[in-house]
Amino acid sequence: MCGHQAPQTGYPMVKLYDAVCEKLVESGKVLIVALDDMRAIDGKAAGEVIYTLLKAVEEYIVKIGVIVASSERIRFDYSVSSIFQPAEIHFPLYKFEEMRFILAERMRRGFIEGVFSGEAFERAVEYAFKLSDLRFGIKLLKRAGLEAAMRGARKVEVEDVEKACDGGRSAYLVESLSVLSPKERFVLRVIYSADDIISTGEVFESVRGKMGYTSYFSILEKLEKLRFIDLVFARKGRGNTRLIYRKYGRKEMLKALEKVGD
Known part of the structure; x- marks a missing residue:
């Protein structure tokens, strides 16, 4: 951006921040910062970086966006989460x-x-x-x-x-x-607690007190994409239903869910 790399040591972060923002003001460009593999970065330090970048607009007339790549759900403190409200994008799995x-x-x-x-x-x-x-x-x-x-x-x-x-x-x-939300783990627990193959309708009857129909099916689709379950269409009377097949052993999954907790 400035034509050279920032020095590794001996240069105050404030000066580096000011230099970047001043360059953005001068060029009129938008800065997009991508933070890859967030779970490998210290949570507090990452929060401070995101907060500083998104607050820059209050000091400079600049536009800065942040993209975070992570395999798990990230939780920041209130000061960060109040201004960093990202839209989730689920990447397709490798073939x-x-x-x-x-x-x-x-x-x-x-x-x-x-x-x-x-x-x-x-x-x-x-x-x-x-x-x-x-x-x-x-x-x-x-x-x-x-x-x-x-x-x-x-x-x-x-x-x-x-x-x-x-x-x-x-x-x-x-x-x-551990990267799933409590509701997603709840649905998974219901599925793996069943004695036999269970239909999507039967599971919904067990979870409807905690979520709506649309939210429930979004969770099912995510669990299938992550290969915790398989959804298979089947005939039921005059209509169709979807059966849920488990990809893991019952005991193995329930034991893992117990370790994660809610």
Whole structure:
């Protein structure tokens, strides 16, 4: 923006802030700040940055927008949330071949050629795709490599991937559930508490006291996109209904939901 990078140290943040705002006033341009992977940034520091940027309009005649990318729901204190009220955009999940391509590239960079067996790699891709999380797949490759090293092997085999996955799956599920809202977890709990396959109408009867029809179906669609459930159309009498199929074991899901709480 100013033709050079800001110095790493020894330059007051206030001066940097003023220089950016003055440049915006001079150019008449709009500044869009993108904060990627917010959960890796200290929450308090991120809140201070967002607050400062969005308050700039009160001191300078500037327009600044903030885009936040995160895999979990972010909560700021009142001073930040009162001015930062973003619209949520849910990104489409990676397709199988897209995820396979990215993981293959990570494997190529992280392991000596031939160390990771083809069958073991394909199994890792399957687990990552099932859980709809690329980062889980990347971590799984690393864990599988460590498992192979611990048993003194020179090659990563399927057994290493299986063992690495068993250790990380439950932790991943808890992490995935923690990003859902209390209402979304409530609907999921009702679905997984049922003894058998349940219809969307039957679940709604159990949750209608806490949400409306439109909100309920938005939640169902989100849970399906995140691959916690599958929705399948079926005939019921003279009409149609949708059945809800669970993607995880009942005990596994309910135990994870209990750990997350409300």
